Amino acid sequence: MAFSLHGVHVPHRKNTANSSAVYVDPPKTVTIPMSMHIGAPAKPCVKVGDLVKVGTLIAQAGGTVSVPMHASVSGKVVKIADYLTSAGSTVPAIVIESDGEMIPDESLTPPVVDSKDSLIEAIKNAGVVGLGGAGFPTHVKLNVDPARIEQLVINCAECEPYVTSDTYTMLTRTEDMKTAIEAFKTYMGIKHIVIGIESNKKAAIKSMMQLMKDTCQGCKVDVKVLPAKYPQGGEKVLIYHTTGKVVPTGKLPIDVGCVVLNCTTLAAIGSYLATGMPLVKKCVTVDGGAVKNPQNVIVPVGMSMADVFEACGGLTCEPSKVIYGGPMMGVTVPDTSAPIMKNTNAILALTAKETxxxxxxxxxxxxxxTNTCPFGLxxxxxxxxxxxxxxxxLEELSxxxxxxxxxxxxxxxxxxxxxxxxxxxxxxxxxxxxxxxNK
Ligand code: SF4
Ligand code: SF4
Structure with a gap:
């Protein structure tokens, strides 16, 4: 496999990069699908009529590669029914009617972490998945022999057009990231942290350099400022450009001594370690030509896209395409009743002209x-x-x-x-x- 510095210069369209994220009013209902991650769906542990608060456990992890789900609003469970995901599979979803109060579950306390195993358990209990888009359960990715980890690579590339929610994390959630990094250093013996960030994010670069200064004790740190070239944030691409290592076809980053975490994933871990509040809200970039007021918003997981667009002033025309994520790798949704997932970093309503x-x-x-493919395919x-x-x-062509x-x-x-x-x-x-x- 020939790695390259190729890729493409996509129009950035980071219209929301300078807008601070705003909290929106709680929606009337949230719909929480039992699968917002790669792996087995979670199993509901509440029933219709149960009262819940923000952070209440509503579904247990459905297996080793799975995560639990938590209520993102306070209110009442009103429905548990099949939900058709954008990937085409059907999973149960828990619908919660909000009481409008957003009362946190008072039983939540910061987890007791005193070892690698208790740290991994805490990350699982937080319901954290890869928030850069993939949605792979983070505790599974981290559950490796710490001696194998030569570098923890923090993905701050955010190379997709429009999307700026990681930029929000980098500018405002350094304390959460610091909490997570300190835990990784203490309980997993992380000795080398590398941050990969695109050169077009000047303020975020400054913020991450300060974070690395604050967390460098007993640890080597590098902030690699990379060309703003898509797909800089692809896991294997980022590993190559930050460490020089090539992850062979069919192998994982850990096979070359790397673990890659997106910066917002890192912040979600830190937030849970500090407060005990699991992953129940997301900063989402709302943009596209059909959106009246493009901006970053902080919303409960499970809020419908339609409600989020409404909170941004509504749509100015019938969008030609609505997508989860950025325009390069995002997934088209059939209608705006689709909920915000844990790994939704942006929703775009694009006009016919844009598509x-x-x-x-x-x-x-x-x-x-071939000349632009990062893998030379x-x-x-x-x-x-x-x-x-x-x-x-097809196999021969990798x-x-x-x-x-x-x-x-x-x-x-x-x-x-x-x-x-x-x-x-x-x-x-x-x-x-x-x-x-089957033969
Ligand atoms: S080789 Fe053919 S498929 Fe590839 S970029 Fe050129 S025209 Fe398109
Ligand atoms: S072949 Fe795959 S990896 Fe290569 S440029 Fe096309 S989509 Fe990207």
């Missing part, structure tokens, strides 16, 4: 897709192999290395749907493997 693409034309074999060849349903060739960043589609002069084809090809390969496994 209009020129017609697709035949490939002109210019090579731009050959998307045009992958597309041909997928057309032929050639599973062997299809599964593709992180679905969309750089290839972005640069293609023929507007070929390359990343979309890669997603279909990956699903095809999974099907083939399942068939082989």
């Amino acid at each position: 209009k693409l020129p017609a697709t034309t035949p490939c002109i074999r210019c090579g731009s897709c 050959a998307p045009a060849e992958i597309a041909k192999a997928y057309d032929r349903k050639d599973a062997v060739k 299809l599964n290395t593709c992180m679905e960043c969309g750089c290839c589609s972005f640069v293609c002069p023929a507007n070929r749907p390359l990343v979309q084809t890669n997603k279909l090809a990956k699903a095809f390969l999974r099907e083939q493997k399942a068939k082989e496994g």
Whole structure:
């Protein structure tokens, strides 16, 4: 796998970078799906009619790779019903009617942490998942032999257009991050912390440099200011650009001695360690041409997109596309009743003008897709192999290395749907493997 400094210069559109995040009024209801993470869905432990407060446990982790869920508003459980996620699976969701008071659960206290195991347990109990987008349970990622961790890499890249919620974290939540870093140093023996941040975030760079100064005792710290080039925040890309290490295909960051945590994930851990309040609210960037007042807002997990847009002055026109996350790797939602998830860092309501693409034309074999792919993949060849349903060739072309960043589609002069084809090809390969496994 050939790593490169390629990637693309996407228009930043960080319209909300300088707006401080505002708390919105609690919505009438929140809908909390039991799966907002990679892994087994959580199992509800409340019933309809139960009264809950902010932070009350409402669902237990559904297995080793899973996290618990907590009430994000105070009020009453009014429904537990199936919910169709944007990934197409059906999971139970707990609907809570808010009493409008946002009363915290008084039984919550900071966890007792005195060892690596109790730290990992605390992170699990906090319900923390990767908040940079992936939603992988953080306690699972961290539950490794600490001797294997050479670097803790903090992902502050925030390379997607529009999204600025991590910038809010970097500017205002350094105390929470400091609490988490001190715990990692004490109980996991972290000796080297590397921060990867794009050069276009001047104030955030200053803030993170100060944080590193404050936490450097007994620990090597590096703040790596990186070119503002998408997809700088991709886990493997960031590891390469901050440490020089290459994570081989099929391997994990820990296999090269790295653990990567997004800065907002780190802050969520620190907040729980300091207060005992689990992950129940999110700072979300609300933007796109159809939003009346684009801004960063702090909302309870489970608030509907429609309510969040309303809190931002509403929509000025029927959006052509509504997405969770940024425009490069975000997921389109069918309607705005979809709730804010734990790992939602932005919601965008884009106009027809913003989403209009020129017609697709035949490939002109210019090579731009390969030249911009951070892994040096050959998307045009992958597309041909997928057309032929050639599973062997798709494996040879390292299809599964593709992180679905969309750089290839972005640069293609023929507007070929390359990343979309890669997603279909990956699903095809999974099907083939399942068939082989059943033989
Ligand atoms: S960038 Fe587009 S036109 Fe150029 S080789 Fe790749 S698929 Fe073909
Ligand atoms: S979507 Fe995949 S193939 Fe295309 S540039 Fe990104 S990693 Fe490379």
